[in-house]
Amino acid sequence: MDSDEILPEPRVVEENLDEKYPNRPRNSSSTLPFHELYLNLFHPLSQIKKKPATTAPSRRKVGPHNKSATQLSPYELRRDVIARFISRWRKEVGNDIYPAFRLILPDKDRDRPMYGMKEKVIGKMLVKIMKINKESEDGYNLLNWKLPGQSSTRMAGDFAGRCYDVLSKRPMRTEPGDMSIEEVNEKLDKLAATSKEDEQIPILAEFYRRMNPEELMWLIRIILRQMKVGASERTMFHMWHPDAENLYTVSSSLRRVCWELYDPNIRLEAANRGITLMQCFQPQxxxxxxxxxxxxxxxxxxxxxxxxxxxxxxxxxxxxxxxxxxxxxxxxxxxxxxxxxxxxxxxxxxxxxxxxxxxxxxxxxxxxxxxxxxxxxxxxxxxxxxxxxxxxxxxxxxxxxxxxxxxxxxxxxxxxxxxxxxxxxxxxxxxxxxxxxxxxxxxxxxxxxxxxxxxxxxxxxxxxxxxxxxxxxxxxxxxxxxxxxxxxxxxxxxxxxxxxxxxKPEYMTEFGESLDLVVVGGYYGQGHRGGHLGSFLCGLRVDDPKSSQPMKCWSFCKVGGGFTAADYQEIRHHTDGKWMKWDPKKPPTDFIELSGGDAQNERPDMWIKPSDSVVVCVKAASVGVSDMFRMGQTLRFPRSKKLRKDKNWKSALSIQEFLDLKSNVEQEHQEKEFNIDNSRRKRVKRTVKKPLTIAGYDEKDNAQYIGPSGRIFDQLNFFIMTDASVPEKKSKGELEQLVKANGGKIYQTNTAAPNTICIAERRTVKVASLLKSANSNIVKPSWLIDCVKQNEKDAGLPDLILPFEPRHMFFIMEDRDEEININVDPFNDSYARDTHVDELKEILNQMEITQQQNNNPLDPHTLHKVESHIQTKIDSGYTAPCGWLFRGLRFFFCSQAPQASGQETSHKTQVEDAALCLARNTARFASAHIATSLKDPDVTHIIVNTNTLSREDIASLRGSLAARPGNKIPHLVSMDWAQESWKNGTLLDEERFSVSR
Structure with a gap:
């Protein structure tokens, strides 16, 4: 699914809970404080996870039929902690444990929507709430939580733990807070109901004021739905009720589990053990x-x-x-x-x-x-x-x-x-x-x-x-x-x-056995790999065609599985002191090339020169197309098989060796499939030698004239898979003859030659296979015919091949649309090809439709979404667009001082000032609001042309500003401030351009 697609909000259903759950339990007292969750449940469970052999936090009596505290297994210790918490809840609060279970098992709570907040967003908000400098050590640790801290590696890879490390240095309170479990749930409901940062920050800020650092650490884990307490939901369910897990399986409803099974002595009825209509279940x-x-x-x-x-x-x-x-x-x-x-x-x-x-x-x-x-x-x-x-x-x-x-x-x-x-x-x-x-x-x-x-x-x-x-x-x-x-x-x-x-077709097994790749980058891990490189970016060697010596590596795949502790130790030993932090502003393109240009797809945290690195043998399920790696292809489900201590980067796999190996493997599979299929047929002894088959030749095709001969397809390779039906009918053989007559070469696979152009206009088995791999554009045969016809019209001129147009494409690879669309205007009129009558009619019709659509102004909701998107990008570190420079500011342009009567400068006088007029237009382009009166209470800057104002005029203007009501006094600056800000692409300090007496 598209990860950054904006979705409509789900339909809100108002349901009468009393009617739906007439026998729901009622608590006799208010819920426990939130800190009781971590003091008596989360923390003890975490300690058992770390030290399973320690004494049990149990108060049961030890007798001849009971195990002693030190004999309890970790599983029994966990059950004991959970049982004591549930028992206390029933005794002090009541039978409705749903408020607590929503926080204990947040990933099972389907009633609360996702927060839309991951580690990076929460880190940015905490930096703002605590007013930490992003460049400080704590700011760095929050925003780069996977990387080791600047002073230590403690908590690396554990975002909630890293937050605790930072929060404990500047807590609003050191003692446990006063927020109840019910109140925390209410605040989390509000947090999940909005995706706007300016509405989320106040909620987090309140948590920060009312919780101590350890409470906040567990709250962050609840928001991320990553509890990691060492006890599964199965154990939690079983300790609440013996049928709880079964009911959750058939309903996926934590609310039902808590409200229908509040008495462990009343078992689930047989009728409720199966699936229920209009109730989600967990499938097989x-x-x-x-x-x-x-x-x-x-x-x-x-x-x-x-x-x-x-x-x-x-x-x-x-x-x-x-x-x-x-x-x-x-x-x-x-x-x-x-x-x-x-x-x-x-x-x-x-x-x-x-x-x-x-x-x-x-x-x-x-x-x-x-x-x-x-x-x-x-x-x-x-x-x-x-x-x-x-x-x-x-x-x-x-x-x-x-x-x-x-x-x-x-x-x-x-x-x-x-x-x-x-x-x-x-x-x-x-x-x-x-x-x-x-x-x-x-x-x-x-x-x-x-x-x-x-x-x-x-x-x-x-x-x-x-x-x-x-x-x-x-x-x-x-x-x-x-x-x-x-x-x-x-x-x-x-x-x-x-x-x-x-x-699954593990048809690349032979392939995966011999992929010796160079490690060129590393990514810091999470959990037990926190603070250390847990996965690696691997590349293929790029050889210099002149000297056959390696030049650099292209990114190819990311490998994180299959490494043993000894492998990690060996890699650290061999590469110690040779790793460098990746600088997005100065990527090491002399050694490593990533995909995506400035986007730097799959950018590693650290990088290493290929000559200083190690070679790893990688096994994978298959090879697939991917624009996330420079190679344009990558391995599916890669895993390390072993380190190749006997090899260095000069003997690792190169790009050409990989392509040759891939082609050979595919050919072997084709031959294997052919042999298996033929093995079932009855063998017939041949008495006549099979005639030689030439690509593009068919005795049934009577193609006396296939088009003008020329060199328009010279040095181009083609793989033609189907015949043509438009703009005229031609068989596959005729198309191949047409290509060869005009200098092109024909192949029967798209991997036999580099940069092969694939031709098809309907779906066949071969086309379907190529579409699934999505590693090549597929062009319609009409492009071939258009190329030939256009050069026939331009006889006497040099042979020119037509660029691809959208109407020529049967399939376009991802992110290749733009390079196709630039060859036509907004109405699909070709820049390079003559247009026939039917196309012209279609273009004129499209122009009329577009004009009608453009008459509708952009609605405010869409405009707000665009503005929010741009602001989010700016907050994330992107450079603001030039049209955004003065966003939110209100300017008043003044070419003469107010008269003694208080009358404002007329708009006519301002327009007559050419320099000021130019500055005003520039401000409008950069999204500034232009005020028409000096009395406007929202004016932020008064911009004057100092060449048209005398010192007395400026003094009079300052006197008018001093008499303004309220405390909001606008900046009085010269036109140079606006012009220099525009030239530098950023708002400059107004004090440098302040207009003095």
Missing amino acids: LAQFQMHSFDKMIMRMQPTEEDPVFWIEEKLDGERMQLHMAPDDTIAGGRRFAFWSRKAKEYTYLYGEGIYDDKGALTRHLKDAFVDGVQSLILDGEMVTWDPEQDAPVAFGTLKTAALAEQRNPFTTGPRPMFRVFDILYLNGEDLTKYTLRDRRNALKVIRPVHRRFEIHPYQEATTTAEIEACLRNVVAEASEGLVLKNPRSQYRLNERHDDWMKV
Whole structure:
């Protein structure tokens, strides 16, 4: 999903809790103080985590049938601490422990939305609240919490611990605070309800005033939902009630667990142990892949009577559960609800009713169910489907596609599609106890809606050969993988079980065995790796083509797994004293190149010269496209296999060696697939030698004239995958002949030659595979034909190849849109190609539509969002745009002093001053507000032209300022202040330009 996409706020539902929970418990007293949580729960649990062999903080009597305090295991010690806290709560507060559990298990609280605050944001706010200099040691430690402190490495990698280190030096109070648990919850609700920094800072500031440093440390962990107390939610649930975990599994509701199971002697009724309509549950998950297919099949317990297992394609989307219930209060009589695997509700996005105008999916489900279906729960995957390619696209585009579908339900672009693979509830009956085969039969109640709401297909199989065949198709289509399922199994809530098993194409195993990469950067770790480099940036060697000597390294992947303690020690020993801090203003481009230009993607905390570094052998699942690394490709799931002490950077893998190795591996897999497929065919003895096949030649193609001959494609390489249908029909062979006749070279793969141009206009297996890898633009054949025709028109002129235009592109790689769009004007009119009549009509029509749209002014809400975004960037250290320089200031331009009568300078007189007029226009461009009267109470600066004012005029002006009501006296400065500020791109000190008598 798009990480920085602005989402609409979820629908707020006012629910009567007394009506929904008539038997909810009531506390007899106010909640405990917040500090009791860390004194009697968090801190003792943390101590057990650090020192599991110490004495127990228990008050139980030690007798012949009880273990002594020193004999208790860490697990028993933790249970004892939790039991004592719960017992005290029941005794002193009451049976409603929900307020406390919201703080003890913040990651399980679905009633409170995410705060939208991570470590960096909280660090910046604390710096402002405590008024710490960013460049000071404490400011540095907060804003660079993963890095070792300037004076010590204590708390590095632990943000909350680093905050405690800084807060304890300047506490507002040293004794525990007076805030209650209930009051903390109220403040956190307000904090989660806003994303504006100016509203969040006062809330954090109040916490700072009323809590001591240790309380604040635990509060920050609650906000980050990273408690790390050493006790799992399973233990917490079990100590509250024996059925608590089961209820949370089927409801994902911490509120229900606390309010329905407040008495441990009353067990959960059988009717409440299963899933509930309109209540999110924790779904079944697929087990990870075993070592062999045979072993995986045996785990599914096949029998001679029923040896079948099912194979499904693993989809690249978001796991989603759909609930539908009858509701006469909503148009259409049906209410829908959607939840993700993480129990996040997406009903606001996909729709709550058939006639929901904002329903990206439900508005298409009017006829999606057979008559008689009143209620159901479906389990499936929400994917993004591209109608033009008739194929799924990347998972990260799902929310963008859903929002586009909300705006226009008939869009021809990508849209969300729900693929159903299970039904768990139907017309009031829980189906989880039925077998998968029976549940699949129940899916007959669904009427699929083409490319919007479909049943996910499966294939029955009995042998490993059938898995291998499906896996080959997965590799060809560049799909996610497979899921093997046991059709005899029941649905297991919140479990990974052998009844469902994932199979991913580890087709780069041979590849990963021999990737010897150079370590060129390091990243500080968290937790037990805090203060030390925990992961490393690895690069490929760039050789000098003239001397074959290494020059530098290109960033290629980030490796953090697979290293042993001995490996880390060996790396530290070999590189000690050679690491340097990465300076974004002066990146070491002579040694290392990152991607993203000034963005410096995957920028490390520290860097090292390749000649001073070590070589690590890296193993990975596959190679994929990535613009986050300079190579343009990276390893998926890389992990260290071993350190190559026998190699230095000159003998590590180079870019060309990597490309050759990749090409060879892909060729081997193609040959292997070809051999396996042919092994099943009946062999026929050949009596005639197979004729030599020439690329682009087909006896059936009668292409006498394929276009003018020339050199427009000279030194260009092409991989043509389909024929052409527009602007004229040409077969694949004719297109290849056209390219060769004009100097180009034809290859049958996009990796056989550098900078190969891929040509296609429809989706085939090869095209789908290339689209999935997304490592190359795909150009339509119309570009070839346009190039030839344009040069035919320009006969006599030098051969020129046309630049790519948006209309020429079948697929554009990420972040490459701009270089394509610059070749046409805003109305898609080409700068380099002659336009025909139909195109001209389309351009003129688009101009008319654009003009109508531009007549609508920017609404204030959008303008406020843009301003907030720019201000956030400025606060993060970005240079302010020139049009932002005087934002928030109000200027009055004065060319003559006020008259004795107090009459203000006329606007006409001001305009006649040419120099002052120029300064005024510059100020307007830089977002300053221009006042028309000196009496304006909001004026911040009075700007004068000292060449037109005498000393008496200035004295009179100062007298007028001194007589202004209130304490807000504006700066009186010369025009030079505005002009010099503009030239330097920053607000200069007004005292340097103050107008004296």
